[in-house]
Structures are given as C-alpha cells and as structure tokens.
Amino acid sequence: MSKSNIKILTIKELCNGDHYIVPIYQRNYAWDDKEIRELIQDINSAMQRNKDANYYLGSLVVYRRDDGNFEVIDGQQRLTTLNILLACLEHNDRIKLSFEHRRAADESLEKLTEVPNITSLDKNDSIQNGYIIAKNILQDHGEKIDRENFKDFLLKQVKIIRTEVPPNTNLNHYFEIMNNRGEQLEKHEILKTRLMDKLDNSSHHAFAKIWDACSDMQRYTIMSIKPEIREKIFGEDWVIIPKDFEKIKEMYNDNIDSDNNHTENKLNNITSPDYKNREIVTKDSHDSALYDSVIDFPNFLLCVYRIYIEHHSDGIEKAPPDQVEVNIKATSLDDKNLLDDFKHLYAVKNKDNKNQVKEFIIILLQCRLLFDKYVIKGSPLKDTEWVLRQVQPQNNTSDYSNTFKKSEDSKLSSNEILIMIESMFHVSSPSKNNKNWLYATLRWLFIEYSKYSDINAEKFIDFLHNLCEKFYFGRYGEKQHEFIDLILSSEDIDFSPIEGDIWQRGTNTPHFIFHRLEYLLWYNFSQNNFSVIPAGKEEEIRKSYDEFHFSFRNSVEHFKPQNSRFKNGEEAPEVLDDFGNLCLLSRSDNSKLSNETPYNKKQQQLKPGRVPSLKQLIMMAYINNESDEWNAKTIEDHRKKMTSLLNARIKN
Numbered sequence: 001m002s003k004s005n006i007k008i009l010t011i012k013e014l015c016n017g018d019h020y021i022v023p024i025y026q027r028n029y030a031w032d033d034k035e036i037r038e039l040i041q042d043i044n045s046a047m048q049r050n051k052d053a054n055y056y057l058g059s060l061v062v063y064r065r066d067d068g069n070f071e072v073i074d075g076q077q078r079l080t081t082l083n084i085l086l087a088c089l090e091h092n093d094r095i096k097l098s099f100e101h102r103r104a105a106d107e108s109l110e111k112l113t114e115v116p117n118i119t120s121l122d123k124n125d126s127i128q129n130g131y132i133i134a135k136n137i138l139q140d141h142g143e144k145i146d147r148e149n150f151k152d153f154l155l156k157q158v159k160i161i162r163t164e165v166p167p168n169t170n171l172n173h174y175f176e177i178m179n180n181r182g183e184q185l186e187k188h189e190i191l192k193t194r195l196m197d198k199l200d201n202s203s204h205h206a207f208a209k210i211w212d213a214c215s216d217m218q219r220y221t222i223m224s225i226k227p228e229i230r231e232k233i234f235g236e237d238w239v240i241i242p243k244d245f246e247k248i249k250e251m252y253n254d255n256i257d258s259d260n261n262h263t264e265n266k267l268n269n270i271t272s273p274d275y276k277n278r279e280i281v282t283k284d285s286h287d288s289a290l291y292d293s294v295i296d297f298p299n300f301l302l303c304v305y306r307i308y309i310e311h312h313s314d315g316i317e318k319a320p321p322d323q324v325e326v327n328i329k330a331t332s333l334d335d336k337n338l339l340d341d342f343k344h345l346y347a348v349k350n351k352d353n354k355n356q357v358k359e360f361i362i363i364l365l366q367c368r369l370l371f372d373k374y375v376i377k378g379s380p381l382k383d384t385e386w387v388l389r390q391v392q393p394q395n396n397t398s399d400y401s402n403t404f405k406k407s408e409d410s411k412l413s414s415n416e417i418l419i420m421i422e423s424m425f426h427v428s429s430p431s432k433n434n435k436n437w438l439y440a441t442l443r444w445l446f447i448e449y450s451k452y453s454d455i456n457a458e459k460f461i462d463f464l465h466n467l468c469e470k471f472y473f474g475r476y477g478e479k480q481h482e483f484i485d486l487i488l489s490s491e492d493i494d495f496s497p498i499e500g501d502i503w504q505r506g507t508n509t510p511h512f513i514f515h516r517l518e519y520l521l522w523y524n525f526s527q528n529n530f531s532v533i534p535a536g537k538e539e540e541i542r543k544s545y546d547e548f549h550f551s552f553r554n555s556v557e558h559f560k561p562q563n564s565r566f567k568n569g570e571e572a573p574e575v576l577d578d579f580g581n582l583c584l585l586s587r588s589d590n591s592k593l594s595n596e597t598p599y600n601k602k603q604q605q606l607k608p609g610r611v612p613s614l615k616q617l618i619m620m621a622y623i624n625n626e627s628d629e630w631n632a633k634t635i636e637d638h639r640k641k642m643t644s645l646l647n648a649r650i651k652n
Contacts, residue, residue: 005164011082012155015093019069020062022076022099029080029105029126032587033554036133038431039081044145045334047153055153060162073165080109081130087112088134089151118507119562123555123587132507136556139508187338188215188298194339194346195360198353206249210361214368217293217300220391221368223398229255231393238393241369241449245358291387292378296432298335303439304367305342306331307446308360329484334433363446370445373403374455375438376422385549386423388415404457412526414457421464423550424519428512430552436483440467443487465650469495472516472646476502497647503639506577507556513646514584514615515550520645521614522548532641537621547611553584559619560630561595575632580639583616598623598630615642 009017046055060075072079083094094113099105108127118135121128138145192211196204213224222230222238232251234240242248295303306328331341345356372391379385389400406413425437444463448455467487474481474493481493502509521532525545530538559581575581589605596604602620605612612620622634 005166007162007164008159009162010156011086011095011158011160012093014082014095014160015086015091015155017096019096019098020072020079021065021069022072022080022097022102022105024101026072026076028102029077029130031077031081031126031130033133034431035077036081036084036130037137038433039078040085040134040137040145041431041434042334042336043154043158044150045332045336047150047157049332049337051149051153051157053157055158057158057160060160061165062162063165064167070164075160078160080127081134083109084112084127084130084134085154087115087131088138089147089154090115091151091155129587136508139505140510186298187335188301191301191339191342191346195342195357198346198357200354202253203245203249203354203358206245206252207357207361209252210248210365214300214364215297217295217297218290220291220372221365222372222391226255236393238391241366243362243366245362248362294376294378294426295435295438296335298338299333299433299435300368300371301364302331302333302335302338302341303435303442304364305345305360306333306439307367307443308363310443311363311446312356312359328488333435333439336433366449367442367446370449370455371442374418374445374460375441376419376426386419388419388422411528414461416526417461417523418457418464420522420550421461421468421519424468424515425464427550427552427554428515430554436487437467437471440487468516468519469649471512473498476510476513495649497643503579503643504574504577505579506558506582509556509579509582511554511556511584514553514556514582514613517642517646518548518550518584518614520650521545521618523650524645525614532645533618534621540621541617544606544611544617545614548614549611551586553586553613555585555587555589557583557585557589557616559583559598559601559616560635561597563595575635578635578639579642580635580637581630583613583619585613585616597626599626599628 043055043057046053058075058078060079061073062070062075063073065071079095079097083097086094097109099109104125105127108125111121111128112131116128116131118132121132123129123132138147138150192208196207199207209225213221216224222234225233229251230238233242233248309328309331345360346353374388376386376388379387388403390403391398391400393399402413402415404414404418406415422441429435429437441464445455445460448459470486470493471483473495474486475483476498477494477496479494481489486493502513522545524530524532525541530541533541558576560576562576564576598620602623604610605616605620619630619638622628622638623630
C-alpha cells in the first residue's frame with residue numbers, strides 16, 4: 001500500500017474534508033459510558049501532559065466509492081463519538097458522516113447539529129444517549145476538564161490515521177482478514193521483555209513465572225503458581241508474602257522444566273504464533289479461583305509502579321536533564337502511557353538497574369497477594385455480587401473463605417463493611433484506568449503490611465472511611481484538590497459542609513456523591529439509624545434495604561419527571577433539578593420510568609426481585625397513594641436530610 005493511501009488527519013481536517021458513509025453491514029453505534037468516558041479521559045490526560053504534543057486516536061480504514069465518498073470499514077464508533085463530542089463542545093463544523101439506509105441514525109446525528117435540550121433527547125437512542133453521557137462527563141465537577149482548552153486540543157492536536165484500501169479490493173476477503181487477524185503484542189508483554197533484559201540469565205525464569213502469575217487478574221495469584229512450588233514460596237498455610245527475590249529464584253531454578261530453556265525474555269519468542277496459545281501455568285482442577293477483577297493488569301502495574309517509586313524514593317537516580325524526573329505525580333494511572341511511565345526503570349541506564357528490576361517484581365508480587373486478599377472481586381456466579389475472600393489449602397486442593405470473620409457481638413462483619421465501601425468506590429469509577437481509590441488502597445495495604453505483617457480490619461475500614469471523606473470534601477468543597485494530593489498528603493483538608501449550586505445540577509451531579517450517600521444510608525440503616533426517613537416508614541424501608549448492593553447505576557433519574565408542572569402551573573426546573581428530586585438508576589430502568597409519576601415509579605420499583613437505590617427507596621416512602629403530592633416542600637425536606645448526612649463525618 002502506497003504512502004499516498006495513508007493520511008494523518010487532525011480532527012479539524014476531518015471536519016473540513018471528505019464525506020464518510022457507514023454501510024448497512026456495519027453494526028449500530030454501540031459505545032456507552034465506559035468507552036466514551038475512557039476516550040474523553042485519554043484526550044484530557046494527553047492535553048494535561050503536553051498541550052502542544054500530538055495525540056493519536058487510532059486508525060480509520062476506508063474504501064473510496066465511485067462517487068468519491070468514503071465507505072467506513074473500520075472506525076465508525078470513533079467517528080460517531082467524535083461528532084457527538086463536537087456537538088457537546090458546540091463546535092460549528094462536524095465530520096460529514098451519514099448512515100446508509102438508516103434514516104433514524106441520520107436523524108439522531110442531525111439533531112445534534114443544533115445545541116439540543118438534553119431533557120428532550122431519547123436515552124433509548126444510542127447516539128442521543130451518547131450525547132447525554134458525553135455532556136455529563138464534560139460537565140462533571142470532578143473531572144476537571146477545561147472545555148475550551150479541551151476543544152482546542154481536540155481539533156488541533158488529536159489525530160487519526162486514515163488508511164484507504166486499494167481500488168477493486170475484495171471487501172469480503174478484507175473483512176475475513178480483519179476478523180481473523182491475531183492480537184497485537186500487548187504493551188505489558190513488551191515491558192516484561194525490556195525489564196528482563198536488565199537481568200542476568202539465571203533470574204529470567206523466576207521473573208517470568210512471577211510476572212505471568214501476577215498478570216492473570218481473573219485468578220488468585222497463588223493458584224497461578226504450580227502446585228509443586230506453591231508451598232515452598234508461600235508456606236504450608238499459603239500465608240507468607242515473600243520479600244526476597246533471590247530465594248524465589250533459587251526455588252524456581254531447582255525446578256526448571258527442561259523445555260523452558262531460559263527463553264522467556266526473547267521478544268521474537270513472544271511474538272511467535274504459538275506464544276498466545278501457550279499454557280502459562282498448570283491450573284488446578286478446582287477452578288473456583290476465577291473471578292471478575294476490578295482492574296486489568298496494565299493498569300495494576302501502574303498502581304504498583306507508583307508504590308515502587310515511593311518505596312524506592314532515593315534509589316532511582318535522577319534521569320538526564322532532557323528526561324522527566326522520576327516522581328509519583330509524573331506517573332499516570334492510564335495504561336496508554338505504560339511504556340513511557342516505566343522507561344525510568346528499563347531505559348535510564350544506571351549501575352543498579354538489575355537490583356531495581358528485582359525489587360520491582362517482588363513489590364509487584366506483594367501487591368498482587370494483598371490485592372487478592374483485601375480487595376473485592378466480582379463473583380463468577382452472579383453479576384454485581386461482590387466478594388472479599390482469601391484462598392487457603394484444603395485437603396490437597398484449595399478453599400475460599402471470607403477474609404475477615406464476623407465477631408459474635410458485632411451488628412456488621414468487617415467483611416460486609418469492606419465489601420460495601422470498596423464496591424461503592426468501584427461503581428463510582430468503573431473504568432479499568434485512573435483507579436485512584438485502588439491505588440490509594442494498595443498503597444495503604446503495602447505500607448501497613450510492611451510495618452506490621454498483618455492487616456487489621458478496623459484500621460482498614462477507618463482508612464477507607466477517611467478516603468471516602470477526602471474524595472468528597474476534598475474534591476467538591478471550596479478548595480478542590482487533585483486525587484494524588486489527597487492520597488499522598490498527610491495534611492488535613494477542609495471538612496466544612498459543602499453547599500451551593502452543586503445541589504441544583506440535575507443530571508450533572510457527580511455520581512460519586514450519589515454512591516457515597518448510598519453507602520452512608522446503608523451503614524446507618526445497618527446500625528438501626530433511620531433518622532433520615534419519613535416518620536413511620538421504618539418498617540417499609542427495612543423490608544428492602546438488606547437486599548441492597550452496589551451495582552452499575554449510572555443514570556441520574558428525576559423522581560418527579562422533567563415534563564411535570566407544579567400546581568401553580570409554573571415550571572420549576574430549579575426544583576426538578578434539585579438533589580432532593582434525583583437518584584441513580586440503571587440506564588434501562590431510567591428509560592422505562594423516565595416519564596412516570598412518582599406513584600407509578602414506586603409501584604414498579606418495589607416489585608419482588610427489584611432492589612432500588614436507597615435514596616430512591618426513601619423518596620418513595622413519601623408517597624403512600626396516587627393522591628400524595630411530591631412537591632417542592634417534600635423535595636426540599638428530603639434534600640436537607642440527605643445533604644446533612646453527606647456533609648457529616650463518618651462515625652465508626
């Protein structure tokens with residue numbers, strides 16, 4: 001393919017250029033909160049790192065039709081999302097994009113050419129819903145996105161690589177090739193080889209085995225170690241967290257398989273067709289170790305690298321003047337920057353590279369073991385059911401039990417509390433990158449275990465409660481701190497009650513505030529504190545709240561719909577957008593209930609098997625029958641009680 005068929009285009013050039021057609025055989029627009037949020041965060045992170053540097057969004061594969069327009073073969077999701085972003089940013093020019101034989105999709109996109117009223121959009125329409133999601137993310141108080149600078153960076157510095165397939169290309173054959181092409185070598189695999197290059201040959205085998213065991217984020221690390229060496233490393237009860245790489249190296253070198261041949265560090269080896277299909281470890285027949293992780297391995301590596309830098313603070317020599325100095329704040333929590341962030345460990349030459357790599361791999365193993373035992377997992381048996389379990393030997397196999405046992409005199413077990421508050425953090429930040437709460441948690445666990453060789457449940461809960469307060473008061477108070485400063489700083493922050501317009505932002509209210517409130521309500525209810533509910537409604541609340549768990553409720557619902565009018569006939573949008581009239585629902589529930597009256601919503605949400613949010617449960621408690629009015633007075637009363645709870649420190 002000639003260079004003339006490949007062009008690098010800015011988003012501004014895309015807007016002022018060719019017409020792109022999404023053919024009928026392509027799937028509908030499908031990006032949701034996760035994908036849109038990651039795209040916006042990636043662009044914003046790139047802008048914050050260097051507003052003058054180019055950011056490459058990815059590829060666009062097209063075929064030029066006889067009429068000169070381009071048929072989109074690969075990249076329609078990105079193109080559509082870019083048009084949605086441009087609409088959110090109120091940019092006059094858009095990418096000329098249309099959908100072949102899909103009039104509804106064209107109309108949805110056309111609706112965004114004028115600044116739409118967000119309340120008039122249809123959440124069941126994927127394109128219109130994408131606009132709502134993007135708009136909310138860009139306006140989220142906690143994202144800290146400078147819209148004008150973001151828009152300028154998007155237009156001028158964000159680039160896409162457009163590849164035009166040759167004329168007369170057999171598109172059916174092309175699609176077959178695209179669908180059957182192998183996966184590209186992942187960045188963390190490249191990083192593995194670069195770190196191993198710093199080691200002598202005798203260390204390769206142990207390093208590779210530790211790395212591979214840690215990289216499987218859907219299994220407990222201990223279960224990813226071959227049974228014949230597992231007890232040697234972790235002890236007969238599997239409770240030892242190793243601190244010495246050399247000891248592990250000796251154990252592995254005494255058990256090297258003849259076919260390994262010390263070749264794990266060869267880049268051409270791991271790029272071979274057989275590499276992806278290799279069996280990394282021998283898996284036990286008892287496979288209940290599998291779970292759904294809250295983070296993937298590349299982003300976990302970055303959390304650990306920050307911990308390593310802090311632990312090793314004086315050991316890494318400063319980089320040359322033309323390179324960025326090694327520090328925690330310069331290390332991102334975004335796997336897009338994985339290799340760049342790690343370059344100080346593998347690219348900056350110094351006399352101690354070998355020992356630094358050994359130190360890192362041991363800290364990686366320690367953090368994975370702490371993660372396995374003390375961080376929630378998604379249950380493999382049930383969606384959005386969270387567990388906190390440890391693995392232990394049992395009759396020549398393995399068993400899994402709650403990490404912390406319930407004491408006889410406690411109303412709540414430490415395990416229950418930890419599951420609730422960790423899942424609160426996770427659903428507030430569901431993407432795999434930028435997991436600030438998880439980095440903070442791993443950091444605390446690492447420091448605490450290094451000091452005491454154990455984790456005390458009460459101290460752990462105290463830490464997470466304090467972190468929850470820091471993220472609330474420190475992010476949304478009068479002085480807004482960066483996450484990294486809240487995590488690393490030992491200075492007290494301002495815990496003054498948060499007031500002002502944040503309680504009248506409607507769908508732009510940050511989701512973390514709702515989730516923090518849900519946790520506080522659950523915590524109070526579990527201790528028989530029902531002071532924030534309407535009088536006489538305690539039993540009604542009791543029937544439902546113990547079934548509550550955190551799930552991905554990511555759509556803000558107006559309890560009294562936005563098309564409602566109050567009795568005086570005057571529209572009151574400032575009341576409808578009041579925090580007292582809002583709650584979080586799943587997107588499907590929001591679509592079903594959006595225009596229903598408060599009474600009808602109560603009838604549908606309190607059906608058997610449904611678990612509403614606790615805030616919504618309280619709102620529904622105000623409604624006894626169809627004639628009950630959900631009005632400005634009840635909205636205000638409810639909001640005052642909720643904000644009073646939010647603005648109070650957590651009492652352990």
